[in-house]
Amino acid sequence: MLAAIARDRLAALLDAARGRRVVVVGDAMLDVYLRGDVERISPEAPVPVLRVRERREALGGAANVAQNVLAVDARCTLVAAVGDDRAGERLHALVAAQGGATDALVTVDRPTTTKTRLVARAQQLLRFDEEEDRDLDAAAVARVLAVIEEAVTDADAVVLEDYNKGVLVPAVIERTIALATANGAPVIVDPKFRNFFSYRGATVFKPNRRELEQALGAAVQLDDADALPHTLERLDVAHLLLTLSEHGMALVSRGGGITRIPTTAREVYDVVGAGDTVTAYLALMLAAGADAREAAIVANYAAGVEVGKLGAATVSAAEVLAAYDDLHG
Numbered sequence: 001m002l003a004a005i006a007r008d009r010l011a012a013l014l015d016a017a018r019g020r021r022v023v024v025v026g027d028a029m030l031d032v033y034l035r036g037d038v039e040r041i042s043p044e045a046p047v048p049v050l051r052v053r054e055r056r057e058a059l060g061g062a063a064n065v066a067q068n069v070l071a072v073d074a075r076c077t078l079v080a081a082v083g084d085d086r087a088g089e090r091l092h093a094l095v096a097a098q099g100g101a102t103d104a105l106v107t108v109d110r111p112t113t114t115k116t117r118l119v120a121r122a123q124q125l126l127r128f129d130e131e132e133d134r135d136l137d138a139a140a141v142a143r144v145l146a147v148i149e150e151a152v153t154d155a156d157a158v159v160l161e162d163y164n165k166g167v168l169v170p171a172v173i174e175r176t177i178a179l180a181t182a183n184g185a186p187v188i189v190d191p192k193f194r195n196f197f198s199y200r201g202a203t204v205f206k207p208n209r210r211e212l213e214q215a216l217g218a219a220v221q222l223d224d225a226d227a228l229p230h231t232l233e234r235l236d237v238a239h240l241l242l243t244l245s246e247h248g249m250a251l252v253s254r255g256g257g258i259t260r261i262p263t264t265a266r267e268v269y270d271v272v273g274a275g276d277t278v279t280a281y282l283a284l285m286l287a288a289g290a291d292a293r294e295a296a297i298v299a300n301y302a303a304g305v306e307v308g309k310l311g312a313a314t315v316s317a318a319e320v321l322a323a324y325d326d327l328h329g
Contacts, residue, residue: 018317020157020284020288022156025062025158027166027167028059028063028105031057031060033055034052034119035119037053037120038125048120048125050118060113068281074284076100078095080104083107083110084107088105088112106143108136110166132166133164136166148172158185160187160190173198186286188204188282190275201236202237205240208243222244231252239252248261248263261297278302280302282296298320305320
């Protein structure tokens with residue numbers, strides 16, 4: 001079954017998302033882009049020399065989800081761990097500049113995860129990561145849990161954004177889902193391999209195909225009518241949203257079969273951050289009163305806009321509506 005949404009309904013949901021409060025819990029990071037020109041090879045080693053013309057810092061990971069929530073004029077509290085370092089200071093400043101709350105950022109004794117990309121004429125030459133990805137220690141976990149207890153109380157939706165950097169340990173996952181469920185807030189999960197089967201009770205579980213196949217240890221057969229529903233039961237979540245890159249998405253719901261959502265992207269320039277945009281829009285739409293099918297459709301439009309931009313970028317409600325109009329004439 002293919003999915004569709006009426007423009008009036010789309011506009012109403014985007015409008016209803018304004019002012020909703022989303023809590024994002026997970027691994028925040030700082031993205032650094034060093035852009036310039038390559039005109040020669042180094043005499044020291046057979047590598048290109050990048051003459052840097054521009055340095056740009058941006059929010060990545062869970063922080064990118066948060067800024068996409070804020071881009072729709074919704075409210076967002078980001079619960080994450082950052083280091084007592086310059087990268088942590090910059091992450092605080094960038095979240096605040098977007099209008100996000102920073103009082104739930106927990107300072108821990110480890111560096112802020114930082115990904116630096118060297119780019120020449122839009123071509124990425126190299127990326128280097130500065131990070132510590134072990135699970136947070138017991139003391140840090142206790143501080144994160146204390147922040148979550150307060151943050152989730154009046155949330156309209158909760159996101160668990162896992163990049164395997166140590167914040168989403170089982171205790172944090174289980175307590176967050178329990179609190180959100182008790183308060184009637186939907187929980188959207190963007191998982192990674194380490195705790196893949198620890199999200200029981202979540203509303204929407206959103207892996208990509210590679211992540212799901214890695215966790216299952218087998219290829220995913222989309223044409224097998226029983227395969228994805230069986231996976232849904234094993235995960236024990238309400239909805240499984242499988243993202244399929246250029247093939248769009250597949251939504252599996254309890255008792256609802258499989259809904260295929262074709263991609264809406266007209267031009268793919270850079271896929272960095274597209275998954276974060278999907279996660280943010282899923283949370284926004286569920287907070288606005290959409291059902292899972294509608295939320296997935298709107299998130300798919302947002303992803304189609306995001307991949308046309310360089311790097312992790314935000315997508316506004318106006319851009320989603322424009323993409324809809326462009327596709328439907």
